[in-house]
Amino acid sequence: MGSKSALIHRATLMLLLITWRERIHCNGLTVDPPEDLVILDPGHLGHLEITWNPPANLINMTECPKLYQLEYFNTYKDSWTAIRTPRRSHSAQFDLMKDIRVRVYTLLNGPCTNGTMIKSTSYTELVQKPPSAGVAGTTVKDFVCVFYNMENMECNWKKNPKTPANSQQTLYYWHKELEQAEECPKYIISGGVRSGCNFTGKTLPDFTDINFCINGSSPEGPLKPTFSSLQIQNHVKPGTTEKLQLQTRSDGQLEVEWERPVGRVPGHCLEWEVEHSQEAPGGKIALKILTEQTSLTLPLIHDNERNCLRVRSKLHKYCVDKSFWSEWSHPNCYPEMREVAAEPQWDMVPVYIYIAIAIIAILVLTLCVVAALKVRSSRQEKKPDSLLTTLFARNSVLTVLEV
Ligand SMILES: *[C@@H]1O[C@H](CO)[C@@H](O)[C@H](O)[C@H]1NC(C)=O
Numbered sequence: 252m253g254s255k256s257a258l259i260h261r262a263t264l265m266l267l268l269i270t271w272r273e274r275i276h277c278n279g280l281t282v283d284p285p286e287d288l289v290i291l292d293p294g295h296l297g298h299l300e301i302t303w304n305p306p307a308n309l310i311n312m313t314e315c316p317k318l319y320q321l322e323y324f325n326t327y328k329d330s331w332t333a334i335r336t337p338r339r340s341h342s343a344q345f346d347l348m349k350d351i352r353v354r355v356y357t358l359l360n361g362p363c364t365n366g367t368m369i370k371s372t373s374y375t376e377l378v379q380k381p382p383s384a385g386v387a388g389t390t391v392k393d394f395v396c397v398f399y400n401m402e403n404m405e406c407n408w409k410k411n412p413k414t415p416a417n418s419q420q421t422l423y424y425w426h427k428e429l430e431q432a433e434e435c436p437k438y439i440i441s442g443g444v445r446s447g448c449n450f451t452g453k454t455l456p457d458f459t460d461i462n463f464c465i466n467g468s469s470p471e472g473p474l475k476p477t478f479s480s481l482q483i484q485n486h487v488k489p490g491t492t493e494k495l496q497l498q499t500r501s502d503g504q505l506e507v508e509w510e511r512p513v514g515r516v517p518g519h520c521l522e523w524e525v526e527h528s529q530e531a532p533g534g535k536i537a538l539k540i541l542t543e544q545t546s547l548t549l550p551l552i553h554d555n556e557r558n559c560l561r562v563r564s565k566l567h568k569y570c571v572d573k574s575f576w577s578e579w580s581h582p583n584c585y586p587e588m589r590e591v592a593a594e595p596q597w598d599m600v601p602v603y604i605y606i607a608i609a610i611i612a613i614l615v616l617t618l619c620v621v622a623a624l625k626v627r628s629s630r631q632e633k634k635p636d637s638l639l640t641t642l643f644a645r646n647s648v649l650t651v652l653e654v
């Protein structure tokens with residue numbers, strides 16, 4: 252019993268100590284958290300405005316500079332983001348398909364706190380659940396945007412298998428230069444349904460969030476909206492390199508040169524991957540070389556080897572966070588062997604020839620099987636009148652052979 256009460260006594264003492272220390276720290280002043288915390292959605296597809304008011308007992312203390320500390324859960328980074336601002340509102344980007352969590356503290360400074368900064372011990376919090384409207388399981392899948400050669404942006408998605416038939420999907424987008432969200436200028440149709448959007452002729456700003464919403468209607472009600480946000484400079488796919496030139500130098504080295512794709516992609520941002528495959532009688536090896544130059548010198552080792560090269564490019568990470576690889580250029584080989592060029596080019600054989608071969612093969616096979624079956628059954632029967640069928644069957648086999 253005695254030890255227990257001593258323990259409680261000690262705990263009380265410690266609590267007092269902590270409170271006393273806090274009071275020293277705050278000069279005896281405490282401050283309340285802000286009030287009237289509100290999240291406003293101006294229809295910018297995830298760019299929300301958060302507003303609040305100072306605590307009622309501080310409104311008249313004009314001589315004290317007030318600061319606010321706003322914390323919100325950043326669903327894109329999966330962590331809390333905090334900012335300090337003297338203003339009473341702040342705009343931030345949120346994923347509208349997830350919970351929105353916002354907290355705000357009051358901070359006080361200046362003459363009324365004797366020069367030290369004090370912060371409200373508690374915060375005002377607001378948690379907003381995503382709207383539950385829409386037919387369940389109808390959000391789109393694999394939403395991918397590619398900014399081709401920094402000229403044309405295209406976004407594609409896949410329909411969720413649970414999406415009801417006869418649904419009509421719509422894409423809306425917004426960025427800070429737009430007053431209101433706008434609908435996709437040109438849909439990409441595949442299999443009779445909308446599967447993407449082409450922003451042909453629309454210039455989208457870089458280094459700023461572009462917000463997307465894919466929603467729509469179906470006979471069973473509105474589709475569940477899908478939200479996405481991205482910055483276009485991180486979705487560039489450079490154009491394909493057209494001109495790749497090979498040259499042998501007098502010192503026996505092979506010089507490879509290529510040109511940057513024409514367009515808006517800044518040349519100093521490109522890095523290249525060169526694929527060098529060496530075909531010698533002993534076998535074939537492929538080597539990949541990364542470079543920031545648009546030329547390369549390679550040693551030619553054997554006379555009887557064939558060197559084939561192709562290049563592709565992407566934006567390196569000094570310029571952007573990420574990039575797509577371009578398509579590979581057409582390979583260029585040294586020496587250009589004639590025998591190889593004469594190899595049957597299966598890609599070039601028209602499709603109808605394949606189809607014709609397949610049909611003939613199936614016909615012949617069917618006739619053979621039918622004939623074989625007839626021969627067999629007539630042999631098993633062993634009846635006098637089976638002679639005729641046998642003959643007939645033999646005849647058809649002959650016919651087939653004649654064919
Ligand atoms: C402010 O601080 C000074 C020195 O640190 C002290 O003398 C003074 O009493 C304090 N005033 C208040 C209002 O706490």
Ligand SMILES: *[C@@H]1O[C@H](CO)[C@@H](O)[C@H](O)[C@H]1NC(C)=O
Nearest residue numbers: 294423432464466467468473
């Ligand atoms: C889709 O979203 C846009 C932009 O928020 C809105 O104007 C439109 O009414 C929505 N359509 C449907 C069918 O919910």
